[in-house]
Amino acid sequence: MNMPRTARKTSLSNIYHVMLRGINRQNIFEEDEDRLYFMNILGRCKKGSGFKLYAFVLMSNHVHLLIEPADESLDTIFRRIGTRYAVWFNQKYQRVGHLFQDRFRSENVESGLYFMTVLRYIIQNPMKAGIESRPGSYRWSSFLAYEQGKGTVTDTQYALDLFGGKQQLVEYLNQKNDDDSVMDEASCDRRLKNDLAKEKMRRITQCSSVSEFEQLDSSLRKEYVRKMHHEGLSLGQISRLTGMPKTTVYKAVQVPEDQAGAEKPLQLHEPEPDFVLYCMDPDTIW
Structure with a gap:
């Protein structure tokens, strides 16, 4: 018998630390085009829902957000974000089935001290995963918004007021720490x-x-691709090492061999013009 899900406890501050994770911890971002599309969805949903976003980071197989909902519940917000992105991602990579773990994880952030801890934890996720040596060189997070004082998606004022200014806040975000007691998934994102x-x-x-x-x-190549992916190689690494196109690698990983020929041809559709909020501009401060 299936047990009913436990209802989420409401945060007294209405601020939450949320994590979206790929099903079976698989990658949800393979390249910057994927990350940019997710940011467009996030910005679009933020504009429509009215929630405040105090921090975010996009890792390869999960996303962290520090968020304060407005009129919509967390479930509604992340159902909309997750569904829109999964439809696009599955179409792009000729994939079927769920992309995200069925229910996002969340924890209440009910004090200024814990807000500070979670903020730094999210910002330093790429550094602890070995993606950057210091905050700021990895562009898919909120750090540069705090360093510059404002961003296109990140709401910085609350944290700036909490710390009493930009300099104190940026110094705090760069400090070495033991914040791994926070919902820790950085180790899952380490690339070989x-x-x-x-x-x-x-x-x-x-x-x-x-x-x-x-x-x-051919069948042996597909079997080896699945084994390499299972042992932690990314799609890009497998593609480079085998000479197989990335979409072919993804198909071998995701689709059972007896169904491989039943896939529809890849047909990528650009987002509608009014959907695009951000373009691939390296100078964008999130």
């Missing part, structure tokens, strides 16, 4: 170094080059 990825590829396939891999039987 290229040398280790090559070593795993050779061990699994007994091939040391793209040309050797291409000589393998």
Whole structure:
């Protein structure tokens, strides 16, 4: 018998730390185009819902947000965000089925001290995952908005007031800490170094080059691709090491072999003109 889900406790401050995670911890972002599309969805939903977003970070297989809802519930907000992105992502990568874990995780942020802790934890997620050496070099987070004092998506004023100014806040966000007691998923986003990825590829396939891999039987190549992905290689790494297009790699990972030929041709559709809030501008401060 299925047990009913426990109702979420309402935060006394109405502020929540929320995490969206890929089902089975799989990647939900493969390249910057995916991250940009998610930011357009986030900005669009923020504009329509009226929620405040105090911090966010986009990792490869999960997203962290520090959010204060307005008129809509968290469930409504993230059902809309998750559904819109999953439809687009599945179409782009010829994928079927759920993209996100069925229910997002959330925790209440009910004090100024814990708000500060969660804010820094979210900002430093890429650094702790080995993606950057200091906050700011990875652009898919709110750090630069706080460093500049404002952003296009991030609502910075509450934190600036809490810290008494930008300098104190930025110094705090750069401090070394032991904030891993917060909902920790950074370790799940660690990418294998290229040398280790090559070593795993050779061990699994007994091939040391793209040309050797291409000589393998098609069904065996697909089996090896699934094994490499299971051991932590990203789609991009597998594509580079095997010479297979990324969409083909994704199809091999996601679709059972007996269904591989039943997929519809890839048809990517650009978002409607009124949907696009942000373009691929490296100078955008989120």
